[in-house]
Amino acid sequence: ILSKRIVVLSGDGIGPEVCQEAVRALKAVADKFGHEFHFDYQLMGACAIDATGDPLPASTLDACRAADAVLLGAIGDPKYDNDPTAKVRPEQGLLRLRKSLGLYANIRPVTAYEQLLEHSPLKKDRIQGTDMLIFRELTGGVYFGEKGRNEDGSAYDNCTYSRFEIERIAHRAFRAAETRRGKLTLVDKANVLETSRLWREVVQEISLQYPKVLVDYLFVDNAAMQVILNPKQFDVILTENMFGDIISDEASVIAGSLGLLPSASIGDEAALFEPIHGSYPQAKGKGIANPIATILSAAMMLEHFGLPEEAASVRKAVDNALEQGVLTPELNAKAPYTTEQVGSFVAYGI
Amino acid sequence: ILSKRIVVLSGDGIGPEVCQEAVRALKAVADKFGHEFHFDYQLMGACAIDATGDPLPASTLDACRAADAVLLGAIGDPKYDNDPTAKVRPEQGLLRLRKSLGLYANIRPVTAYEQLLEHSPLKKDRIQGTDMLIFRELTGGVYFGEKGRNEDGSAYDNCTYSRFEIERIAHRAFRAAETRRGKLTLVDKANVLETSRLWREVVQEISLQYPKVLVDYLFVDNAAMQVILNPKQFDVILTENMFGDIISDEASVIAGSLGLLPSASIGDEAALFEPIHGSYPQAKGKGIANPIATILSAAMMLEHFGLPEEAASVRKAVDNALEQGVLTPELNAKAPYTTEQVGSFVAYGI
Numbered sequence: 012i013l014s015k016r017i018v019v020l021s022g023d024g025i026g027p028e029v030c031q032e033a034v035r036a037l038k039a040v041a042d043k044f045g046h047e048f049h050f051d052y053q054l055m056g057a058c059a060i061d062a063t064g065d066p067l068p069a070s071t072l073d074a075c076r077a078a079d080a081v082l083l084g085a086i087g088d089p090k091y092d093n094d095p096t097a098k099v100r101p102e103q104g105l106l107r108l109r110k111s112l113g114l115y116a117n118i119r120p121v122t123a124y125e126q127l128l129e130h131s132p133l134k135k136d137r138i139q140g141t142d143m144l145i146f147r148e149l150t151g152g153v154y155f156g157e158k159g160r161n162e163d164g165s166a167y168d169n170c171t172y173s174r175f176e177i178e179r180i181a182h183r184a185f186r187a188a189e190t191r192r193g194k195l196t197l198v199d200k201a202n203v204l205e206t207s208r209l210w211r212e213v214v215q216e217i218s219l220q221y222p223k224v225l226v227d228y229l230f231v232d233n234a235a236m237q238v239i240l241n242p243k244q245f246d247v248i249l250t251e252n253m254f255g256d257i258i259s260d261e262a263s264v265i266a267g268s269l270g271l272l273p274s275a276s277i278g279d280e281a282a283l284f285e286p287i288h289g290s291y292p293q294a295k296g297k298g299i300a301n302p303i304a305t306i307l308s309a310a311m312m313l314e315h316f317g318l319p320e321e322a323a324s325v326r327k328a329v330d331n332a333l334e335q336g337v338l339t340p341e342l343n344a345k346a347p348y349t350t351e352q353v354g355s356f357v358a359y360g361i
Numbered sequence: 362i363l364s365k366r367i368v369v370l371s372g373d374g375i376g377p378e379v380c381q382e383a384v385r386a387l388k389a390v391a392d393k394f395g396h397e398f399h400f401d402y403q404l405m406g407a408c409a410i411d412a413t414g415d416p417l418p419a420s421t422l423d424a425c426r427a428a429d430a431v432l433l434g435a436i437g438d439p440k441y442d443n444d445p446t447a448k449v450r451p452e453q454g455l456l457r458l459r460k461s462l463g464l465y466a467n468i469r470p471v472t473a474y475e476q477l478l479e480h481s482p483l484k485k486d487r488i489q490g491t492d493m494l495i496f497r498e499l500t501g502g503v504y505f506g507e508k509g510r511n512e513d514g515s516a517y518d519n520c521t522y523s524r525f526e527i528e529r530i531a532h533r534a535f536r537a538a539e540t541r542r543g544k545l546t547l548v549d550k551a552n553v554l555e556t557s558r559l560w561r562e563v564v565q566e567i568s569l570q571y572p573k574v575l576v577d578y579l580f581v582d583n584a585a586m587q588v589i590l591n592p593k594q595f596d597v598i599l600t601e602n603m604f605g606d607i608i609s610d611e612a613s614v615i616a617g618s619l620g621l622l623p624s625a626s627i628g629d630e631a632a633l634f635e636p637i638h639g640s641y642p643q644a645k646g647k648g649i650a651n652p653i654a655t656i657l658s659a660a661m662m663l664e665h666f667g668l669p670e671e672a673a674s675v676r677k678a679v680d681n682a683l684e685q686g687v688l689t690p691e692l693n694a695k696a697p698y699t700t701e702q703v704g705s706f707v708a709y710g711i
């Protein structure tokens with residue numbers, strides 16, 4: 012039997028509710044396939060600030076380091092958002108966690124689910140068949156550059172990228188493209204930014220090692236249009252941290268609900284899995300949060316563990332929920348199911 | 362009679378064709394209303410590099426400084442795009458022009474034209490009635506910060522904003538919101554960036570002077586979703602240079618064609634008007650480029666000159682072209698008109 016330690020960072024808002032359903036799915040997988048998953052619940056985000064004053068307590072970080080994988084719900088609380096002077100914020104916990112664990116590759120699949128095309132704000136013929144995989148660099152760039160205030164009251168944020176930071180994620184993106192449709196699109200702003208020119212140089216160099224992958228380059232402003240105008244043109248998208256934040260959230264609208272989209276954040280020694288949606292505090296405790304994104308994040312975790320069959324069984328159970336309309340209100344307004352009902356249906360189907 | 366000097370920077374690709382039609386419209390306005398417009402054609406962009414080695418020759422800049430307004434077509438040539446080592450690029454001309462003329466406020470209206478709703482990639486009910494005005498800061502931020510390479514081969518781009526840079530465009534955006542639906546949305550990434558926190562502080566302060574304007578704040582990743590999910594929620598959007606580049610191009614998909622969207626770039630002493638589309642080199646000389654975005658940019662120029670009636674007559678003529686389907690192929694595939702036919706129809710209707 013396979014044994015894995017999973018740290019669960021339920022976080023804030025709807026985080027705990029959706030994590031509970033992903034854990035339910037993982038337990039169903041353990042039962043069915045005879046594995047052992049140990050769940051260790053730790054604090055991060057606003058809940059950790061409330062409890063300890065620190066959005067990422069040392070005990071949480073230690074537990075994550077020792078774990079085989081981390082499952083994250085969502086973090087964030089509106090009480091911190093409109094206070095630009097707040098010194099401690101939930102997001103700092105997440106950013107420090109990414110950096111400390113070296114989670115440099117954020118990977119987000121975006122697919123248009125056949126059963127849910129009508130829920131998309133985009134017309135059906137534009138999105139049907141969309142299947143892209145976005146690689147966002149997650150531990151570099153302007154997020155982690157020097158930042159502060161100057162004496163004259165101005166503010167600054169510095170963006171830096173080294174060749175190494177670009178190379179390691181680029182190799183992952185190229186390898187993914189090889190197993191998919193063989194296309195990689197680098198999104199940058201090489202007509203303006205020096206860091207983008209370095210990205211383009213490094214990617215051009217690396218592309219020689221992947222002769223089967225067709226590479227193209229898009230400026231980020233153009234990419235922001237193309238993702239909506241013609242999402243089917245994309246296979247693998249590779250981009251830096253800030254652009255990836257924007258473009259991947261933009262692309263998420265294709266699916267018709269944020270509640271469907273999982274992500275993996277991978278490093279050479281650690282891996283974290285989380286839905287792309289936020290903590291959605293207005294929905295907290297109402298049973299209306301869609302657990303599917305978190306459940307599919309757990310499926311990505313299983314793939315990361317080298318358990319493709321187990322992952323496939325989770326995906327099949329999710330497909331079945333989509334098929335049968337066992338869905339939370341945003342996708343099934345007429346006869347909605349609760350978070351727990353959706354989670355139980357999926358777990359039962361595993 | 363009113364007399365104005367207008368510098369025309371036709372630029373590259375389809376730039377000359379679309380400028381010609383905007384000039385035709387301006388001449389029709391001059392005739393009808395008894396004004397005098399002098400047109401002075403100057404080089405900028407790839408055409409200027411080809412002719413002089415410099416994307417913004419001194420003579421061009423001098424002419425722009427002396428003019429009452431600048432009309433720009435588009436710049437850019439693919440031969441520069443995939444060569445990250447090219448030292449001279451067309452875009453440098455545009456960036457230097459913006460900086461030299463102090464064009465700090467880029468203003469882009471995005472409307473869903475009733476006649477063209479079917480051309481949008483978005484579903485009709487999502488976009489019908491959309492009417493937003495985007496204020497993008499244009500002479501600061503990462504575009505104009507220090508950039509370069511370090512000895513270890515890494516690259517950097519620095520982003521800086523001063524209070525003054527934020528204040529002057531914020532006041533313009535608030536004043537615009539007062540004359541519209543009274544809502545202003547600041548798009549930033551204040552949960553990560555120090556410059557964004559400064560933007561939020563300054564906008565919060567300034568908002569006290571505009572008690573009739575309702576202010577809200579959106580993180581740029583969320584904004585990238587909201588622009589597609591629910592564009593009608595926006596009235597005035599205010600944002601920094603890089604985010605404005607991305608979000609305004611993204612929002613342009615709502616209209617169903619890039620060829621419809623004008624922009625103004627305004628400073629305290631100069632003003633430039635240009636379509637938001639690029640130089641579209643594949644279409645050059647084919648008569649298929651839509652001149653409406655450039656013609657509507659000329660209408661914004663007329664408003665800037667304090668000629669609202671004249672601007673309205675241009676807009677009415679454009680509406681008529683939309684109504685009658687006198688449109689280039691991307692909007693009228695069955696019975697398309699050429700660039701010149703559309704331009705002549707509009708000019709005739711003025």
Ligand SMILES: CC(C)[C@H](C(=O)O)[C@@H](O)C(=O)O
Nearest residue numbers: 087102105106256552553582
């Ligand atoms: C919460 C925030 C710091 C974070 C980011 O910008 O990376 C989030 O938007 C995300 O994409 O995971």
Ligand SMILES: CC(C)[C@H](C(=O)O)[C@@H](O)C(=O)O
Nearest residue numbers: 202203232437452455456606
């Ligand atoms: C050509 C490029 C430098 C420019 C920019 O990024 O500002 C363009 O995309 C624009 O939006 O006008």
